[in-house]
Amino acid sequence: DVKVTQSSRYLVKRTGEKVFLECVQDMDHENMFWYRQDPGLGLRLIYFSYDVKMKEKGDIPEGYSVSREKKERFSLILESASTNQTSMYLCASSEGQSFFLNSPLHFGNGTRLTVT
Amino acid sequence: RKEVEQDPGPFNVPEGATVAFNCTYSNSASQSFFWYRQDCRKEPKLLMSVYSSGNEDGRFTAQLNRASQYISLLIRDSKLSDSATYLCVVNGMYSGGGADGLTFGKGTHLIIQP
Numbered sequence: 001d002v003k004v005t006q007s008s009r010y011l012v013k014r015t016g017e018k019v020f021l022e023c024v025q026d027m028d029h030e031n032m033f034w035y036r037q038d039p040g041l042g043l044r045l046i047y048f049s050y051d052v053k054m055k056e057k058g059d060i061p062e063g064y065s066v067s068r069e070k071k072e073r074f075s076l077i078l079e080s081a082s083t084n085q086t087s088m089y090l091c092a093s094s095e096g097q098s099f100f101l102n103s104p105l106h107f108g109n110g111t112r113l114t115v116t
Numbered sequence: 117r118k119e120v121e122q123d124p125g126p127f128n129v130p131e132g133a134t135v136a137f138n139c140t141y142s143n144s145a146s147q148s149f150f151w152y153r154q155d156c157r158k159e160p161k162l163l164m165s166v167y168s169s170g171n172e173d174g175r176f177t178a179q180l181n182r183a184s185q186y187i188s189l190l191i192r193d194s195k196l197s198d199s200a201t202y203l204c205v206v207n208g209m210y211s212g213g214g215a216d217g218l219t220f221g222k223g224t225h226l227i228i229q230p
């Protein structure tokens with residue numbers, strides 16, 4: 001079974017702090033994703049990566065950056081956390097080529113971030 | 117903007133009944149389709165892929181209608197444990213201009229009542 005592991009289940013940070021959310025997958029998947037999920041808004045894609053050192057903006061990249069230095073690890077960075085970034089953050093991975101995202105996503109169990 | 121639409125529900129269904137819901141998509145170039153299940157405060161988990169010929173997995177049947185651009189999920193003999201939110205996901209061709217190829221519906225909330 002694919003395992004996607006997110007480093008923290010719950011996180012509380014203060015406004016202005018720099019926040020790192022880490023995600024590791026163990027199935028040698030090419031594609032990795034960061035989503036946030038908010039009530040009434042569904043899942044929204046922040047960034048994704050289809051290869052090491054490659055990244056693509058999703059629907060809501062503002063206020064976030066990402067890093068993919070190794071194939072198995074994809075980090076989401078909040079440069080200066082704000083209260084509107086309080087959310088559930090979900091990492092996912094999938095196999096396959098970058099052109100055709102035809103493989104299903106496998107999700108980590110999420111990080112619930114609260115920014116006070 | 118390519119979209120995926122679902123009836124948010126909730127669908128309140130008695131145990132043992134059959135329930136079906138649809139998901140419409142606007143991108144006619146979409147290549148693949150999936151149903152995910154999400155329990156409260158948990159991550160989405162793949163329920164099944166949706167193939168052109170339709171597919172069945174136990175009590176669950178998924179179908180694709182390309183002409184009308186929707187996918188459907190049918191649950192027979194519903195169980196209390198089927199209560200969850202069901203998300204459809206439509207993957208299109210990644211155009212390089214953004215993440216247009218990955219679109220989640222907002223989910224249909226299903227409640228199975230004893």
